[in-house]
Amino acid sequence: MTDSIYDFTLTEMSGKPISLADYRGQVLLIVNTASKCGLAPQLTGLEDLYQRYGKDGLVVIGTPSNQFHQELKDGEDTVEYCQVHFGVTFPLTQLMHLNGKETHPLWQFLKQSTNSGAIKWNYTKFLVGRDGTVLKRFAPVTTPEKIEPAIQDALK
Template identity: 60%
Template sequence: MDTKTKISDFELTGINGKPLKLSDYAGKVLIIVNTASKCGFAPQMQGLEDLYKKYGQDGLVVVGTPSNQFHQELANDEDTASYCQAHYGVTFPLSQRVRVNGADEDPLWAYLKEQSGGGRIKWNFTKFVIDRHGEVIRRYAPATRPAAMEETIRAALNLKK
């Protein structure tokens, strides 16, 4: 990967079919997460939405990237969007489904893995926190609840305790 690549260089396709440019979030703290509606960790979407609502005004953006790589996503993007909204009240941006591993993995996910030094994505709900300068500052395992990330997020947002 080009050493000049940065997080703001990436663009996904939003679940609504429109461009989802990470450059639109320059200067924000990001959580980028691979989601799957039928995964046992899917209730984390509520925790991610809670963080987004709590810290959005301070500069936090959650970007969910549905993936069926582990065979736990619904049939299509429309079903995914409806499910996330109906069951978890998701208002944070979602992309169309992506692949997070392999020869046809999404370039953003290749970059996130490279920057974090963490290797392959082992399961749904792997979470990356990116600081306001576009640097990957932390990779969280799928089992890590969003609330457990709050200290890292507050520090990245430069919020006092």
């Protein structure tokens, strides 16, 4: 396991690398997304947080996964769907595994950092502080509005 969240480089849907080291000193909200999930309307709330707190140092990163069979198969379709239906402008990575032997190393790190088990559903969220510490894991049903106070605290 890596020692720091900043050791990870993800790949945006467009193929562009996203080095988490570039976000050192900012607050990260990392969310596993799925376009066709009943919780997908949370994308609107996540975008709202990104727009309202981005100037203060919040970065939202969506990591689409089809592990629960609710994501579009094509990355370009996923990005377009999220932009058209939910106004998403925050970065979306290429599809990744959250559980099992193919688990993406970032998701292994997030789960181990919070001593938490398997990702049980889409829209599990991890809040990472300005110092790179994983502060908290939020359940899929916990709406972006309900985690806003924790985000505000992390931004202080």
